Structure formats: C-alpha cells, structure tokens
Amino acid sequence: MAAPLVETVGLSKYFKTSGGGLLHAVEDVDLKIYPGRTLGVVGESGCGKSTLGRTVLRLQMPSAGDVLFEGESILKYGRRRMKELHRDMQMIFQDPYSSLDPRMSVYDLVAEPLRELGGRRTSRAELGEQVLGIMEKCGLPRRYANSYPHELDGGRRQRVGLARAMVVNPRFIVCDEPVSALDVSIQAQILNLLMDLQQEHGLAYMFITHDLCVVRHISDDIMVMYMGCVLEYAPKEELFKNPLHPYTRALLSAIPTTDLSRRGRQRHMLSGEVSSPVDPPAGCRFAPRCPYADEGCRVGVRLEEVSPGHLCACRRSREA
Ligand SMILES: Nc1ncnc2c1ncn2[C@@H]1O[C@H](COP(=O)(O)OP(=O)(O)OP(=O)(O)O)[C@@H](O)[C@H]1O
Numbered sequence: 001m002a003a004p005l006v007e008t009v010g011l012s013k014y015f016k017t018s019g020g021g022l023l024h025a026v027e028d029v030d031l032k033i034y035p036g037r038t039l040g041v042v043g044e045s046g047c048g049k050s051t052l053g054r055t056v057l058r059l060q061m062p063s064a065g066d067v068l069f070e071g072e073s074i075l076k077y078g079r080r081r082m083k084e085l086h087r088d089m090q091m092i093f094q095d096p097y098s099s100l101d102p103r104m105s106v107y108d109l110v111a112e113p114l115r116e117l118g119g120r121r122t123s124r125a126e127l128g129e130q131v132l133g134i135m136e137k138c139g140l141p142r143r144y145a146n147s148y149p150h151e152l153d154g155g156r157r158q159r160v161g162l163a164r165a166m167v168v169n170p171r172f173i174v175c176d177e178p179v180s181a182l183d184v185s186i187q188a189q190i191l192n193l194l195m196d197l198q199q200e201h202g203l204a205y206m207f208i209t210h211d212l213c214v215v216r217h218i219s220d221d222i223m224v225m226y227m228g229c230v231l232e233y234a235p236k237e238e239l240f241k242n243p244l245h246p247y248t249r250a251l252l253s254a255i256p257t258t259d260l261s262r263r264g265r266q267r268h269m270l271s272g273e274v275s276s277p278v279d280p281p282a283g284c285r286f287a288p289r290c291p292y293a294d295e296g297c298r299v300g301v302r303l304e305e306v307s308p309g310h311l312c313a314c315r316r317s318r319e320a
Pocket residue numbers: 015023024025043044045046047048049050051052210277
C-alpha cells in the first residue's frame with residue numbers, strides 16, 4: 001500500500017475546565033489515512049470526534065503527540081506554511097447553513113476560498129470557469145449561481161459546503177457529520193457524490209459520524225472512539241464481521257434491522273452511566289458500563305493488534 005497521506009502519533013487534546021480539572025477530549029490516538037481511502041470515525045456524542053478532526057487539521061493545537069502530512073510533522077509550520085497546507089486539507093461540517101454567509105450568493109460562496117488563498121493570479125473568466133465547473137461537479141447546476149443559502153434545501157446547501165472545500169483542489173477532507181442533518185434519501189446522494197469525487201481525485205477522507213450505517217457505506221477502515229480513546233480499529237469488512245470490543249458489539253447490535261432472520265438475535269444493550277471525561281481514572285474508559293469488566297480493566301488497557309490490521313483495546317474480548 002502507498003504511504004499514508006495523514007498520520008497521527010499519540011495525538012491528545014485536553015481542555016482545562018473552570019473547576020480546574022482537565023477534560024480529556026482526545027487521548028493518545030494513532031491513525032493513518034491513505035490517498036483515495038476513507039477512515040470512518042464513529043462514536044457517541046461527546047466522545048471527541050470533532051475535536052480529533054479539528055486537531056488533525058491543526059485548527060486546534062494538540063496538547064500532545066504529532067500530526068504528519070506526507071510523513072512530515074505539521075506542528076512546527078508557521079502561518080504561511082499552514083495556509084498553504086490548508087489548500088490540501090479541508091473540512092466540511094454537519095450544518096453548512098451556519099458556516100455559509102447568508103448575504104453571499106452561491107457563486108461568491110464557492111469563489112471565496114479561492115480568492116482568500118490568492119496565490120496564482122486568475123482572471124475573472126478563469127475564476128468563473130473554475131467556480132461553475134466545481135459547482136457542476138458537486139451537483140449544483142449553474143442556474144443556482146445567483147441563489148442565496150436560504151433559497152436552497154439542506155442537500156443543496158451541503159453541496160455548496162462541499163464545493164467550497166473542493167474548489168481549492170484538496171487532497172484530504174475531514175467530513176464532520178456531513179449528512180447527519182439530511183433526509184435519508186438525500187444522505188445517499190451526498191455520500192455517493194463524496195465517493196465519486198474521491199475516486200476521480202484520489203481524495204483521502206476522515207469521515208466522522210455517529211451513524212454506523214453511514215460509516216459502513218463509505219469507509220475503508222473504521223475507528224471506534226469512546227471518551228477520547230480508540231477502542232477498536234479495523235478494516236470495515238473485518239469490523240462488521242468480527243467485532244471484538246464489547247462496546248463495538250453493543251453499537252452494532254443497536255442498528256435497527258428490517259432483516260427478519262436477524263430480529264431475534266441477541267442484543268448487547270448498554271447500561272450504566274457514561275463517566276466524566278474530566279480527570280478520568282486509569283484503566284478502560286468503558287469499564288463502568290461493560291458487563292465483562294473485572295478489576296484488571298480498571299488498572300490498565302492497551303490497544304493491541306489482535307490479527308493483522310485489527311486493533312482492539314480490551315483485556316476481556318475473548319470472554320466477551
Ligand atoms: N473548546 C472546548 N473547550 C472545552 N471543552 C471542549 C471544547 N471542545 C470540545 N470540548 C469537550 O470535549 C469533548 C469532546 O467533544 P467533541 O465535540 O469533540 O465530541 P463529538 O464526538 O464531536 O460530539 P458530537 O457527536 O456531539 O458532535 C466533550 O466533552 C466536549 O464538551
């Protein structure tokens with residue numbers, strides 16, 4: 001396989017709380033994302049997915065660890081270098097509405113990132129061609145050029161968000177819940193568009209979602225997060241066929257099914273409170289909710305390679 005485009009090593013992000021504690025939003029995350037491939041990041045609300053995405057793009061400085069782009073640490077880059085790098089690394093959000101200036105037309109919204117980055121001087125005609133070209137690629141016919149965000153439905157607004165990311169010709173996009181606010185039929189259209197663009201441009205994605213059906217549709221590899229930590233990391237097929245962590249199993253068994261033959265299967269329901277991410281105790285973060293946890297789990301746990309490419313952070317996965 002090619003070398004990773006984006007890599008993190010021991011990446012952590014902590015926030016000081018008003019009470020003087022330390023909130024562990026992201027803890028010791030190692031990941032690799034390859035050109036043309038998608039890493040799905042899945043987990044419940046508040047587990048640190050967005051913080052991870054922002055830290056990978058250095059929109060937030062990590063508290064510890066490193067972020068590499070093409071094998072080079074980006075943490076020491078100055079402003080200018082970072083600005084250049086943000087041509088290669090873009091982000092799209094759940095709610096494009098709040099990130100789109102309501103006073104700007106679709107055309108100006110899509111042209112803005114290009115104008116901001118400046119660089120090579122482009123003539124008006126060239127700019128127009130680029131903007132309309134990328135709009136079209138993102139499924140926005142040119143008749144929408146003079147529309148405003150409030151005149152568009154959610155799916156088209158997300159297409160504008162995507163066009164704004166694509167117009168600078170990036171190589172890596174963090175997609176933070178980009179379809180979570182959309183109707184299911186529109187979700188599929190946007191996911192398929194993302195996959196078409198990926199194929200055509202060899203893009204790498206980090207795709208953040210709490211929805212396992214979505215992550216299954218789009219990912220090559222999947223990382224399961226819980227309270228800032230990685231609990232399981234595996235190629236998609238392997239994760240769905242052979243989930244090892246009790247938390248992953250609980251997540252998978254909670255997917256609603258229309259398949260009658262699977263209706264009666266055992267469900268691993270989660271009980272217990274999610275503990276606080278502020279000054280968390282040592283050991284497995286999931287232990288307070290885990291039916292298999294024993295004393296050893298509260299002492300410590302390591303993410304280990306169980307089979308080639310399949311990592312799991314559970315001492316008890318065999319028993320489970
Ligand atoms: N700027 C910040 N200051 C303090 N705490 C923060 C900050 N940003 C995030 N957090 C905390 O870090 C933890 C992780 O938040 P994050 O938004 O990354 O989770 P998430 O997995 O994206 O959740 P969701 O699915 O709801 O979007 C949460 O406990 C959150 O309250």
